[in-house]
Amino acid sequence: MRAEHVLLVSGLVLFAAGQYMGLFWTPPEMHMGDAGRMLYTHVPPAILAMMAFMMASTFALLSLFSPRPRWDHGLVACVEVGVLHNFLLLALGSIWSKPTFGVWWAWEPRITFSTIMFVGFAGVLLLRQVVDDSDKRSLWSAVTTVMSSITVPLTYFVVTKVATLHQELSTPESLSAPMLLTLRVNLFAMVLLTLWFVAMRMRVAASRWADEAPPPLPVGVGGAQ
Amino acid sequence: MLNQIGAVIAKDLLVEWRSPVRTTAVLFFALAIVLLVAFSSGGGALKRQAASTLWMGLLLASTRSLDRSFQVELEQGALEGMVLWPVHPVALFYGKAIANTLVLWLVSLAITPFVIAIFDAPVKGNLPMFIGFLAVGCAAIAAPGTTFAAITSRARAASALLPVLLFPLVMPAMVASARGIGVLIEGDIMNQAPTWFGVVVAFAAVHWLFGPLFFRAVVEE
Numbered sequence: 001m002r003a004e005h006v007l008l009v010s011g012l013v014l015f016a017a018g019q020y021m022g023l024f025w026t027p028p029e030m031h032m033g034d035a036g037r038m039l040y041t042h043v044p045p046a047i048l049a050m051m052a053f054m055m056a057s058t059f060a061l062l063s064l065f066s067p068r069p070r071w072d073h074g075l076v077a078c079v080e081v082g083v084l085h086n087f088l089l090l091a092l093g094s095i096w097s098k099p100t101f102g103v104w105w106a107w108e109p110r111i112t113f114s115t116i117m118f119v120g121f122a123g124v125l126l127l128r129q130v131v132d133d134s135d136k137r138s139l140w141s142a143v144t145t146v147m148s149s150i151t152v153p154l155t156y157f158v159v160t161k162v163a164t165l166h167q168e169l170s171t172p173e174s175l176s177a178p179m180l181l182t183l184r185v186n187l188f189a190m191v192l193l194t195l196w197f198v199a200m201r202m203r204v205a206a207s208r209w210a211d212e213a214p215p216p217l218p219v220g221v222g223g224a225q
Numbered sequence: 226m227l228n229q230i231g232a233v234i235a236k237d238l239l240v241e242w243r244s245p246v247r248t249t250a251v252l253f254f255a256l257a258i259v260l261l262v263a264f265s266s267g268g269g270a271l272k273r274q275a276a277s278t279l280w281m282g283l284l285l286a287s288t289r290s291l292d293r294s295f296q297v298e299l300e301q302g303a304l305e306g307m308v309l310w311p312v313h314p315v316a317l318f319y320g321k322a323i324a325n326t327l328v329l330w331l332v333s334l335a336i337t338p339f340v341i342a343i344f345d346a347p348v349k350g351n352l353p354m355f356i357g358f359l360a361v362g363c364a365a366i367a368a369p370g371t372t373f374a375a376i377t378s379r380a381r382a383a384s385a386l387l388p389v390l391l392f393p394l395v396m397p398a399m400v401a402s403a404r405g406i407g408v409l410i411e412g413d414i415m416n417q418a419p420t421w422f423g424v425v426v427a428f429a430a431v432h433w434l435f436g437p438l439f440f441r442a443v444v445e446e
Binding site for chain 2: 064116117119120122123124126127130131132136139140142143144146147148150151154
């Protein structure tokens with residue numbers, strides 16, 4: 001069994017367990033009731049989106065200073081999974097917001113900055129779609145990823161420091177033991193599934209890169225013997 | 226280096242002077258946005274919308290200006306020629322970014338009186354700081370915009386791609402500029418404008434300082 005298969009199977013098993021614990025095992029949240037169970041699916045994408053974007057910007061910096069195809073494969077995998085998590089963060093947050101705050105959407109700093117982060121990195125994916133040359137695509141997406149990554153610490157700063165309509169950040173101190181355990185199981189499950197996605201996406205990217213590479217020169221042309 | 230920066234600025238301004246199509250088009254584009262928002266609002270909360278409309282007009286207009294500034298360089302391989310001449314990429318970045326800033330300053334200078342008049346929003350707060358917001362805010366758009374325009378002008382769907390990349394990046398500076406100008410229009414009783422001004426200055430400083438690193442990577446490939 002390959003390492004990716006282990007990640008996928010263990011991630012799915014943990015995810016199923018985490019969802020069961022979140023829906024049936026943990027008690028309802030003190031103020032929000034059953035709507036509070038959204039915590040277990042809303043918080044992991046928030047953490048993983050930021051982690052994926054920071055990983056993407058690390059790959060982008062590596063790509064700028066020492067260009068290699070594998071850094072570009074890592075970059076596209078991390079940006080894609082980060083955009084997916086960011087979308088889940090916004091969509092699940094919006095669904096959670098209706099029963100708790102009474103609105104689907106509010107232009108308050110946390111949501112606004114999370115949306116800015118989402119659009120910025122979605123732009124990187126869009127850029128990759130319209131550039132045919134693989135070397136240019138790699139370089140330009142590295143530059144735009146590094147420039148867009150400024151939105152990640154800004155979003156983190158707003159989430160942790162700015163008081164808004166959004167409730168306080170969940171911490172081990174603010175959660176009961178069953179809630180904390182359920183959150184950690186769901187987070188760990190999504191970490192495993194994210195790693196599986198990144199590994200598989202890097203392999204697909206490597207395969208496409210090999211397909212796009214020009215064929216080798218025939219023997220005797222350009223000095224090759 | 227300074228000579229090269231000066232030469233690039235002079236070249237861009239000369240191109241604009243000989244055929245001022247970019248500045249004229251950008252100016253009317255910004256003006257159309259301002260008028261559209263003013264007419265569609267119908268007068269209800271006009272004064273409160275003045276600052277955001279001003280920056281929306283400038284930001285949308287900047288994409289046309291930035292896009293055009295590199296389109297002219299790509300015609301007949303002018304950009305390649307400049308890099309091979311050789312103009313140092315850092316000088317090329319600062320030259321293009323300063324020229325783009327000057328065009329945006331000109332547009333902001335032209336549309337700001339219209340915004341103040343149409344929205345009945347005279348500046349009650351610190352006027353030099355109001356001008357500072359316009360100056361630094363335009364510079365905060367131009368620096369990252371120059372790098373992104375260098376990328377997108379050579380990609381397919383350049384016109385659609387530039388706003389997608391640029392808008393999220395400059396959003397913090399635009400929010401701070403709009404809020405700062407908004408409080409200055411209302412008189413800035415709570416003295417909030419200096420804080421917002423600090424945010425815009427910090428944003429612009431980061432992009433003017435580190436922009437050449439990214440621009441260099443883009444034009445040298």
